Amino acid sequence: MKFISTPVKGMNDFMPSDMRLREHVLGLIKETYATYGFEQIETPAMEHIENLTGKQGGENEKLIFKIMKRGRELEKGMESGEIADSGLRYDLTVPLARYYSNNKNNLPTPLKALQIGNVWRADKPQKGRFRQFTQCDIDIIGDSSIMAEIELIAATSKMLTRIFSEVGIREFTVHINDRRILKAMAAYAGFTEDQYDDVFITLDKMDKIGLEGVKESLLKKEYPAEAVEKYTAMFEKVTPDLECGRFCAETCASHLDEKVPDSMDTILESVACMIDPSVHLVFDPTLVRGMSYYTGTIFEISIDGYNFSIAGGGRYDDMIGRFCNQPAPAIGFSIGFERIVTILKDLNWQEQAGGRKRTAFLVDEKAGPAKLLEVFKKATDIRAQGAIVTVQPLKKNAKFQIETLEKNGYTDIKKVYGDTEL
Secondary structure, eight states, X not given: OOOOXXXXXXXXXXXXXXXXXXHHHXXXXXXXXXXXXOEEEOOOSEEEHHXXXXXXXXXXXXXXXXEEOOHHHHHHHHHHTOOEEEEEOSOSHHHHHHHHHHHGGGSOSSEEEEEEEEEEOOOOXXXXXXXXXXXXXXXXXXXXXXXXXHHHXXXXXHHHHHHHGGGTOOOOEEEEEEHHHHHHHHHHHTOOGGGHHHHHHHHTTHHHHHHXXXXXXXXXXXXXXXXXXXXXXXXXXXXXXXXXXXXXHHTTGGGSOTHHHHHHHHHXXXXXXXXXXXXXXXXXXXXXXXXXXXXXXXXXXXXXXXXXXXXXXXEOTTHHHHHHSSOOOXXXXXXXXXHHHHHHHHTXXXXXXXXXXXXXXXXXTTOOHXXXXXXXXXXXXXXXXXXEEEEEEOOSSHHHHHHHHHHTTOOEEEEEOTTOOO
């Protein structure tokens, strides 16, 4: 059998330089969210197949890497046609719901959770999209107030500002909407409740096909022309400086609780006071988010020049309760870790000065045991001071060896011979 040296398609090997960048980003994520009171939790990579296929994950449920039953259970499963009893998690939200249901009596209320881990989707690989990738989620469970929205958006904006400022990016856009506003607009236009999801799926394509494309698609689906015209006309009012309260008053207020636009304006005003002024906060009534489990506020973050979002999420008040059989308001933000790393690499991120000093001892093969002992004692002393030290044999091609070490951040490189003074 031929040995294959490349990784499985859609999965990656990471070089030491890649890992330094990834660990740096993870460190900033953990450090920033900790200042907002988020605590790290962990869930297994595998989940029960019943949980993964419980209609909580939208289109992701079509992308599950299923895990077959074993032994006699597999034989029984082949007879019944049900050969999988678990699967690799496709996101961190469904595992969080199960985690909370299982541990709620031992958890604080509200729970402010940070999860970081690999997820798997049987997707078509492309730039910024993989079959195995690291996902970072922050969630607040047990807080139904808009304080949860404000904390999530502010913390995530702060974290992204810290990360992207290292490559000269200070501007990005936080798009905010509410599923209740989306539903009110659809109702005002004349669509029935059972048509909402299909209408929203079409609206979600507006960034690719434009408003006229949305109109044409809805008409092709044979929705009433009057409803389509009334619906798309509302989006002609959308501007970058749109105020939620004013927009709703001029469109769908008759089908919407007045508290919703008031809350939206409060969220926007509060977050604006907490984040870098170069971050753009916009009320965006075209924002849909694909997951059907969202019940209220939704949000997404984009950077000019990239055709993918770098973070997104929203309120999903009903999901947790389905697991634990009691109400549990919840809201979360999923951070596109791999996409953030992709952007940093595109912009030639360099390790920041002021980090841990790196020293290398390159020991000539003719150096005796006494000199080798002296080198290791010296290396131990330097490590005790917090530095990173590597001890290696001095190679014949020392120039290439030193260049490689310098690329990996080693600024203090010593060649050691029998008569070298350390």
